[in-house]
Amino acid sequence: MSVKTRVLVVGLGLIGASFAKAIKQAGVAYVLGYDRDPAVPGLAIDTQVIDEAVADLSSVTSVDVVVMAVPVMAIAGVVEQIRHLVADLTVLTDVGSVKGEVVRSVAGVLGDLPACFVPGHPIAGGEKSGVLAAEADLFKHHMHILTPLDNSSPAAVELLTGLWTACGAEVVAMTVQRHDEVLAATSHLPHLLAFSLVDTLARESENREIFKYAAGGFRDFSRIAASDPTMWHDIFLTNRDATLSILRRFQSDLSLLEQAIEHADGDLLRTVFTRAKSARDYFTEILESRQK
């Protein structure tokens, strides 16, 4: 790009700020930043996360790309504030965990889905949050999923692929529905199980005494139960169908293991555990191959 793409990032939390910092460092964009906390854009400038602070979204003109890096349930409010830009935008995108809900929100405000709109979701994150936790390397070796709509313009997909590739991400495309099914299985259900198990144990155990005896396996398994309750509340309410579908399949499979334990069916236990270990070892190989 001879002239830098002008990118407006709305929401300078961990994801938004890390994306801003990464494309700024890569030299592919001039980055404007807005946050609902008026103190944040100044911090973002001081820490080289963005080039220019935006105090009021309604005053912004002439940007090429708007990235909505806010919680899924806040998308509609952002679209309201940037609707004056949409007709002229090359790209409108987001980073939310549930793509179906984001598409419903955008359509709800704008009435239809503009060709510039390509929803997206980087499969990365971290335990810290906020603009000061921004890391330009956050997306390196991670997937970025784009979910182009039927009328999304190829130019918009191409421009986003370039920006996320510049962050070090591997960009893949799939449908909105497929994305929400995949994330329900690999992320939303595991979080639900971890929250649920930790709560069951905490309520079973007087003064949480049982946790004193837990070891490394439990530590790793339950780490995601320390995630933000409000964010996960939003995810389960907005990705209801896909989550319920995989949850019910899991419950059914778990009942088979329950019956195998009850009836001392060692063959079934060994078969399932062996198959699971093989799949988990395969997953380890994927992770290791990405680091090379």
Added chain:
Amino acid sequence: MSVKTRVLVVGLGLIGASFAKAIKQAGVAYVLGYDRDPAVPGLAIDTQVIDEAVADLSSVTSVDVVVMAVPVMAIAGVVEQIRHLVADLTVLTDVGSVKGEVVRSVAGVLGDLPACFVPGHPIAGGEKSGVLAAEADLFKHHMHILTPLDNSSPAAVELLTGLWTACGAEVVAMTVQRHDEVLAATSHLPHLLAFSLVDTLARESENREIFKYAAGGFRDFSRIAASDPTMWHDIFLTNRDATLSILRRFQSDLSLLEQAIEHADGDLLRTVFTRAKSARDYFTEILESRQK
């Protein structure tokens, strides 16, 4: 101790060999070692894990302590081979994950439970296995649970407390039943859920393609699904009642979350997630306080 305690460790896998190495390094014991693989005791001598190799258990005389560091389902066979020692032993113990089954095995062979017998279980482990993975620090900052029986001698409990404390472990006592309930909750159920989820996803997904999109949360959650299928098969068959009990409470609680998602009951979701996060944060504090 002016004269070193003579300790026979039967089974020089990760746990047995690490215990042997730790008490030998601490200078509190003269350690004899046996393994069903005849090549192992020689390796254990070469690597300073034990002082003396035992080729044939029936030929051993005059030891103070026997530690059976073999899988739970192999305990009965070991007791058969050391029954000539039991009358003179100060201590007979083990390191198995399911204490009820170990007690049943010992009683099955000996007819009754000798006063020297104090079952035990170190809450530690590692991904590697075998004598060459032995680490003298493996038990440092970890719990060692002793489950004294009604007739266990106080001298036996005291001697074992001294040996495990010398390994750096924090020794606690509880009943056999309580141990098996606590481990069912904090270790056995999480393993079952991880095996079950990974298997559900692997079977749902053509060519395991779905794992490509999994991130760090899933990696940590599912790590224990790479554990040894045979060992876990044994654990669920031998700790059936306690595992089924906590599993069913979990299934019931999970069904409440399923219904909350179905009926968009955000309050219930937020309440459970918030309670779980608080309990998991408490667990993090426990882990951190142990490292101090």
